[in-house]
Amino acid sequence: MKKGLIVSCQAEEGSPFNSPQFIAAFAKAAELGGAVGVRVRDPENVRAVADVTDLPIIGLTKGLFDSGGVLVTPTIDDVLRLVDSGADIIAFDATIRRRPGGMSGLEFLRAVRAAIHSPVLADISNVHEGLAAAEEGADFIATTLSGYVEAPVRSKYEPDFSLIKEIASRTKTPVIAEGRIWSPEQAKTAVDCGAFAVCIGSAITRPVDIVRRFVDSLSDLEQTAEI
Amino acid sequence: MKKGLIVSCQAEEGSPFNSPQFIAAFAKAAELGGAVGVRVRDPENVRAVADVTDLPIIGLTKGLFDSGGVLVTPTIDDVLRLVDSGADIIAFDATIRRRPGGMSGLEFLRAVRAAIHSPVLADISNVHEGLAAAEEGADFIATTLSGYVEAPVRSKYEPDFSLIKEIASRTKTPVIAEGRIWSPEQAKTAVDCGAFAVCIGSAITRPVDIVRRFVDSLSDLEQTAEI
Numbered sequence: 001m002k003k004g005l006i007v008s009c010q011a012e013e014g015s016p017f018n019s020p021q022f023i024a025a026f027a028k029a030a031e032l033g034g035a036v037g038v039r040v041r042d043p044e045n046v047r048a049v050a051d052v053t054d055l056p057i058i059g060l061t062k063g064l065f066d067s068g069g070v071l072v073t074p075t076i077d078d079v080l081r082l083v084d085s086g087a088d089i090i091a092f093d094a095t096i097r098r099r100p101g102g103m104s105g106l107e108f109l110r111a112v113r114a115a116i117h118s119p120v121l122a123d124i125s126n127v128h129e130g131l132a133a134a135e136e137g138a139d140f141i142a143t144t145l146s147g148y149v150e151a152p153v154r155s156k157y158e159p160d161f162s163l164i165k166e167i168a169s170r171t172k173t174p175v176i177a178e179g180r181i182w183s184p185e186q187a188k189t190a191v192d193c194g195a196f197a198v199c200i201g202s203a204i205t206r207p208v209d210i211v212r213r214f215v216d217s218l219s220d221l222e223q224t225a226e227i
Numbered sequence: 228m229k230k231g232l233i234v235s236c237q238a239e240e241g242s243p244f245n246s247p248q249f250i251a252a253f254a255k256a257a258e259l260g261g262a263v264g265v266r267v268r269d270p271e272n273v274r275a276v277a278d279v280t281d282l283p284i285i286g287l288t289k290g291l292f293d294s295g296g297v298l299v300t301p302t303i304d305d306v307l308r309l310v311d312s313g314a315d316i317i318a319f320d321a322t323i324r325r326r327p328g329g330m331s332g333l334e335f336l337r338a339v340r341a342a343i344h345s346p347v348l349a350d351i352s353n354v355h356e357g358l359a360a361a362e363e364g365a366d367f368i369a370t371t372l373s374g375y376v377e378a379p380v381r382s383k384y385e386p387d388f389s390l391i392k393e394i395a396s397r398t399k400t401p402v403i404a405e406g407r408i409w410s411p412e413q414a415k416t417a418v419d420c421g422a423f424a425v426c427i428g429s430a431i432t433r434p435v436d437i438v439r440r441f442v443d444s445l446s447d448l449e450q451t452a453e454i
Contacts, residue, residue: 003446016256030438032435032438187441204434204438204441207260211256211261214260217415
């Protein structure tokens with residue numbers, strides 16, 4: 001997977017593409033285009049994707065923190081269902097936020113380790129969380145949540161290169177650059193910053209968002225952050 | 228449609244998205260994202276798209292010149308079937324190449340005028356063809372075929388801005404910038420060059436091509452022209 005592209009194949013609620021059949025088509029497109037992996041939400045989509053490609057599947061579910069923020073893979077039951085559906089790697093929230101029930105991200109990681117043997121990927125928002133997850137033995141660190149926990153992002157089209165660079169320079173755990181990567185130049189820069197691989201979602205698999213970005217540029221609309 | 232985005236919703240042969248259901252989903256995504264029109268190939272896809280959106284549909288079919296080059300909307304029968312399926316505007320090849328049977332693009336335009344009352348869009352490859360089509364009364368001129376007829380393109384990711392600019396400055400017929408537009412900045416530049424609207428296909432509706440572009444950039448592969 002080194003220097004490879006991972007394609008996040010997820011559809012927002014209400015999207016015309018929000019069905020396992022469409023998610024699987026995007027995963028197949030990822031494979032045909034030369035991606036090295038896919039990131040897929042929910043067991044039914046994981047199963048549909050596993051049916052059409054042999055690419056490694058990073059599986060996740062989504063729930064909510066008590067605060068209302070998105071929580072990646074809330075429960076051990078979710079983890080088991082994802083593995084059962086064909087997920088090869090399990091992504092989970094490893095930010096400092098406490099899960100409903102009180103568990104921290106690192107405590108959840110230990111519980112996942114006790115439950116399954118698959119590699120795990122820690123979604124983090126800052127350097128501290130990334131290094132803590134690496135120390136705790138996460139197999140991959142992904143910068144997915146930068147800008148979605150505390151400090152708001154400046155632009156929804158600008159990756160957090162400094163975070164990628166700092167974590168990559170301070171741990172040997174592979175760092176996956178994820179979040180707000182829209183152009184090939186940004187993907188390349190992420191690798192130059194030390195990313196092991198790059199994960200891209202919206203710019204490839206969310207046509208409504210892609211269209212909106214072009215429409216905004218034609219309308220001279222300011223492209224501000226949207227969290 | 229002024230300064231608007233038109234989304235070309237077409238899938239290549241063998242693509243996981245090559246079915247009316249998927250084409251319609253892309254058209255719906257175009258609408259949800261704020262596009263002002265769609266460009267759709269083949270009556271069955273036009274019909275599926277017309278079922279899900281009220282956006283104006285530019286319809287076309289594809290055939291081949293005797294030389295093997297792609298011919299946009301070969302016959303008057305195609306035109307009639309497109310209109311019958313719900314196409315609002317008909318696109319056709321208006322290059323200087325002779326069609327099978329010997330008709331020129333402009334002769335075909337006259338035949339289309341005699342057959343239907345819908346607006347027509349002339350796909351051209353150079354200034355001469357664009358001005359000739361405008362003079363002949365085409366309702367729209369699109370730069371779709373620049374780089375695919377004679378002079379090979381330098382990069383498959385670089386629009387022909389000079390063609391857009393020159394045609395737009397020499398005719399009042401609306402010019403639609405189409406061909407190799409991949410970034411919002413390029414779309415904006417096309418409008419600054421005088422384009423009435425911008426039509427984008429691959430960068431939005433061809434996930435395999437989008438993935439490949441990212442993969443190539445990560446692999447340091449040279450991004451050369453591919454016609």
